[in-house]
Amino acid sequence: MPEESASHIPEQFESRAQQEEADALGIWTFLSTEILFFGGLILSYSVYRVSYHSGFAEGSAHLYFWIGTSNTFILLTSSLFMALAVHSIQDGDLEKLRRYLALTFTFGAAFLGLKLCEYYLDYREHLVPSVNFDPTHFLHPHSAELFLFLYFAMTGLHAIHMTLGLSALTYLYIRARRNDFSKAYHSPVRVVGLYWHFVDIVWVFLYPMLYLINN
Amino acid sequence: MSSASTTIEPSPTGAPPTRHPVTPDYLNDGYGLRSWLTTHDHKRIGILYLLSITVFFFIGGWAATMMRLQLLSPHGDLVTSETYNRLFTLHGVTMVWFFLIPSVPSVLGNFVLPMMIGARDVAFPRLNLLSWYIFVLGGIFTLYATISGGVDTGWTFYTPYSTTYANGHVIAMASGIFITGFSTIFTALNFIVTTHTMRAPGMHWFRLPLFVWSLYATSLIMVLATPVIAITLALIALERFAGVGIFDPRIGGDPLLFQHLFWFYSHPAVYIMILPGMGVVSEMITCFSRKRIFGYKFVAYSSLAIAILGFIVWGHHMFVASQSIYAGMIFSMLSFLVSIPSAIKVFNWTATLYKGRIHFHTPMLYALGFIGLFTIGGLTGLFLATLAVDMHVHDTYFVIAHFHYIMVGGMVMAYLGGLHFWWPKISGRMYNEKLAQFSAAIIFVGFNLTFFPQFILGYLGMPRRYPYYPPQWQVFHILSTAGASVLAVGYLLPLCYLTWSFFFGRHAPPNPWNASGLEWNETSSPPIRTNFEKLPIVTREAYDYPYPIKSDA
Amino acid sequence: MPSNERPERRTLYFIYISLIILLILTAVGGKLPMGALAHDVLAFGISVAKMALIVFIFMEVHYDKGIVRVFAGAGLVWLFLFFLLTFSDYLTRTWRF
Numbered sequence: 001m002p003e004e005s006a007s008h009i010p011e012q013f014e015s016r017a018q019q020e021e022a023d024a025l026g027i028w029t030f031l032s033t034e035i036l037f038f039g040g041l042i043l044s045y046s047v048y049r050v051s052y053h054s055g056f057a058e059g060s061a062h063l064y065f066w067i068g069t070s071n072t073f074i075l076l077t078s079s080l081f082m083a084l085a086v087h088s089i090q091d092g093d094l095e096k097l098r099r100y101l102a103l104t105f106t107f108g109a110a111f112l113g114l115k116l117c118e119y120y121l122d123y124r125e126h127l128v129p130s131v132n133f134d135p136t137h138f139l140h141p142h143s144a145e146l147f148l149f150l151y152f153a154m155t156g157l158h159a160i161h162m163t164l165g166l167s168a169l170t171y172l173y174i175r176a177r178r179n180d181f182s183k184a185y186h187s188p189v190r191v192v193g194l195y196w197h198f199v200d201i202v203w204v205f206l207y208p209m210l211y212l213i214n215n
Numbered sequence: 216m217s218s219a220s221t222t223i224e225p226s227p228t229g230a231p232p233t234r235h236p237v238t239p240d241y242l243n244d245g246y247g248l249r250s251w252l253t254t255h256d257h258k259r260i261g262i263l264y265l266l267s268i269t270v271f272f273f274i275g276g277w278a279a280t281m282m283r284l285q286l287l288s289p290h291g292d293l294v295t296s297e298t299y300n301r302l303f304t305l306h307g308v309t310m311v312w313f314f315l316i317p318s319v320p321s322v323l324g325n326f327v328l329p330m331m332i333g334a335r336d337v338a339f340p341r342l343n344l345l346s347w348y349i350f351v352l353g354g355i356f357t358l359y360a361t362i363s364g365g366v367d368t369g370w371t372f373y374t375p376y377s378t379t380y381a382n383g384h385v386i387a388m389a390s391g392i393f394i395t396g397f398s399t400i401f402t403a404l405n406f407i408v409t410t411h412t413m414r415a416p417g418m419h420w421f422r423l424p425l426f427v428w429s430l431y432a433t434s435l436i437m438v439l440a441t442p443v444i445a446i447t448l449a450l451i452a453l454e455r456f457a458g459v460g461i462f463d464p465r466i467g468g469d470p471l472l473f474q475h476l477f478w479f480y481s482h483p484a485v486y487i488m489i490l491p492g493m494g495v496v497s498e499m500i501t502c503f504s505r506k507r508i509f510g511y512k513f514v515a516y517s518s519l520a521i522a523i524l525g526f527i528v529w530g531h532h533m534f535v536a537s538q539s540i541y542a543g544m545i546f547s548m549l550s551f552l553v554s555i556p557s558a559i560k561v562f563n564w565t566a567t568l569y570k571g572r573i574h575f576h577t578p579m580l581y582a583l584g585f586i587g588l589f590t591i592g593g594l595t596g597l598f599l600a601t602l603a604v605d606m607h608v609h610d611t612y613f614v615i616a617h618f619h620y621i622m623v624g625g626m627v628m629a630y631l632g633g634l635h636f637w638w639p640k641i642s643g644r645m646y647n648e649k650l651a652q653f654s655a656a657i658i659f660v661g662f663n664l665t666f667f668p669q670f671i672l673g674y675l676g677m678p679r680r681y682p683y684y685p686p687q688w689q690v691f692h693i694l695s696t697a698g699a700s701v702l703a704v705g706y707l708l709p710l711c712y713l714t715w716s717f718f719f720g721r722h723a724p725p726n727p728w729n730a731s732g733l734e735w736n737e738t739s740s741p742p743i744r745t746n747f748e749k750l751p752i753v754t755r756e757a758y759d760y761p762y763p764i765k766s767d768a
Numbered sequence: 769m770p771s772n773e774r775p776e777r778r779t780l781y782f783i784y785i786s787l788i789i790l791l792i793l794t795a796v797g798g799k800l801p802m803g804a805l806a807h808d809v810l811a812f813g814i815s816v817a818k819m820a821l822i823v824f825i826f827m828e829v830h831y832d833k834g835i836v837r838v839f840a841g842a843g844l845v846w847l848f849l850f851f852l853l854t855f856s857d858y859l860t861r862t863w864r865f
Contacts, residue, residue, distance in 0.1 A: 012334065014750075022339070024836055026338065026339065026404060030404060031840075032439065033442045035846075036443050036843060036847060036850075037445060038446075040442070042847075043475075046855075048461065050859075051864075072791055073788065073791060076787045079822065080780065080826075087774070087780060142466040142467045145459065149459065150461065153453065194827055197827045201822055204822070208794055208812070209811075212795070213807075479850055479854075
């Protein structure tokens with residue numbers, strides 16, 4: 001079956017407009033599922049945060065504030081480039097599309113690279129539950145461990161989503177190299193863009209939740 | 216072709232929409248395993264699901280058989296307690312996730328929805344095929360967990376038992392369900408987008424068959440609830456793997472948080488299971504009483520109301536679990552509210568039957584059985600929603616009888632009814648009507664014999680999930696097991712005669728029931744791969760039946 | 769595409785600058801001395817503001833038609849219901865777990 005491209009509308013659709021409407025509703029439906037997926041974790045976090053504020057504040061103080069903050073900056077910048085990528089192909093500019101996709105990818109990869117370094121540093125600090133968590137560092141070891149479990153779970157899940165996003169960007173880049181997109185047809189770019197922005201929004205919430213709990 | 220039930224204008228040339236002689240039907244459009252396993256055709260995907268869920272139905276049924284045999288005697292001699300725990304877990308997991316949830320949506324919905332709205336396929340056919348593969352992958356994980364010895368936590372996986380103390384293949388089982396959840400989500404996504412964007416010209420929302428409304432409402436629930444069970448199962452698996460986690464009381468975790476997360480999904484899940492069946496019943500009741508549905512908009516909106524209200528009642532599973540009593544009161548009140556839209560449907564179906572011309576074809580028998588048994592099951596739900604009564608019957612056989620009346624007496628009968636109703640369209644063949652009616656009767660008798668004694672047992676205090684019991688209750692268990700064996704015969708019969716009819720049955724006309732609907736009036740039996748020779752234009756209302764006669768209405 | 773159907777390039781840069789400013793506010797605000805509740809409200813409020821900027825401009829929801837906006841909002845509404853009723857349990861318990 002020929003891939004969707006600038007010239008071919010898939011058999012089940014009557015028009016390009018119908019396909020684009022379907023793509024838009026489809027990705028937003030998928031993002032709704034992601035809201036509930038992360039939402040379960042965020043609810044768990046919230047329940048324990050309310051109950052164990054001191055322990056959570058302690059755990060938060062042990063995280064690397066500057067890495068978290070830099071990463072937030074990096075991710076927001078990648079979102080700008082993603083928005084510019086969509087904007088470019090809306091004008092039909094394939095060259096700019098490729099450039100901005102590459103920039104988005106670079107910043108996204110930088111985020112992940114920095115995150116991995118941070119995980120290593122967390123490990124060195126004995127902050128990893130079940131692996132080498134050292135309760136003697138804390139006044140409230142139990143709730144600090146709960147916090148750190150949630151920290152790794154939430155940022156880990158986020159990192160998995162980032163990785164999938166990077167794969168999607170690669171896929172888009174390859175298709176852009178093949179001139180598959182145009183002013184008239186660039187729905188996949190929009191779809192991946194929406195996904196990327198969503199993952200960014202999740203981090204926007206995670207950042208203060210994890211790094212900025214004040215005692 | 217039907218006469219009084221057309222829903223389209225004649226085509227400009229005046230030619231009837233017959234099948235072009237060289238266009239093969241979807242069953243003959245390509246042969247061999249490869250053409251089936253790489254299909255994008257929603258109809259073939261429906262059949263792939265049909266085969267898969269039938270396998271799981273009999274696995275879950277086998278587990279139930281073992282349980283019922285164990286319960287024949289009060290001392291429990293057949294299996295050990297540990298094995299019994301694994302059996303009821305297997306029964307719950309396979310029946311909920313691998314049979315009931317996919318049954319109507321993934322089999323009948325996949326097959327019929329695009330035709331009902333006048334589309335050639337769903338919006339994302341490749342995603343549809345991927346959904347099936349994901350379902351199979353999840354099934355393989357679950358089967359692996361089962362064959363390796365299974366899990367003894369119950370399908371509810373309560374913590375901290377499942378995370379810390381259980382010995383069994385929890386991670387494998389949880390992974391299987393996690394994976395299958397994505398199958399559900401992608402199917403639902405497809406249905407939602409398809410219904411919004413691919414209706415034929417003239418097919419306004421309020422001209423849609425009610426089956427489409429119910430599938431749409433079901434899909435909304437699937438999309439919003441399933442991700443929560445996914446993250447919950449992931450958290451259990453992680454906690455079990457890591458040896459520490461957020462449900463662990465030893466570090467201040469709350470096991471009840473798990474229950475909130477679990478039931479936030481699992482209560483709407485029961486509506487995922489029943490809503491599509493209700494949609495099927497609307498189709499069958501109208502067709503076999505030759506009557507337009509009473510109160511179309513009420514029935515349509517009630518599906519949406521069930522979907523929404525179903526999300527805010529989950530705490531009624533936790534009344535005695537140390538949930539706050541104030542939350543309990545709120546959940547109890549909301550649970551009473553959620554019964555209202557279901558009741559509206561039952562009233563409207565009954566009003567549809569009134570002054571209709573009733574035909575007791577097999578699908579109608581299943582539909583009528585559904586209405587009666589679902590009503591009993593639903594009413595007993597109100598008993599359970601009442602805080603004071605629930606103190607007494609929670610975790611007893613009363614609960615088991617309640618949900619089996621709805622799931623088996625309701626949902627399975629609706630599924631079988633729908634399978635029989637659309638069978639001529641799916642297979643192009645007719646089944647043996649007398650044998651089918653006989654089977655429906657056997658199922659009805661077997662079902663009641665199995666589950667009615669369980670209401671009594673529960674009320675008398677028999678706890679659920681126990682492999683032994685005081686001897687004075689044995690007579691009820693014997694009745695129940697006897698019923699189960701009758702029920703098993705009832706289920707085996709359609710497996711045999713439907714399969715037989717697929718290959719050897721009489722060829723079916725395009726519309727053997729003279730039903731209304733695009734799938735009956737605009738397609739052949741079986742349909743061609745792209746469903747319609749020419750996309751229809753819709754100008755008539757949904758249930759274009761002769762009754763009620765205008766002077767009566 | 770006419771400018772009322774999508775953001776202009778200029779707008780995209782402007783929103784980005786706003787997001788960075790909000791990030792600085794979040795980071796600085798986290799270090800300021802104030803009560804725990806005030807902190808939470810401030811941090812959450814800023815996060816919501818960032819989300820709004822990204823959703824309405826980067827994700828073009830401001831320019832989308834009604835049904836897309838409903839789809840975009842539905843998940844959040846459901847999450848809110850989840851939080852509301854779960855906390856109706858946790859906040860009214862009279863015992864520690």
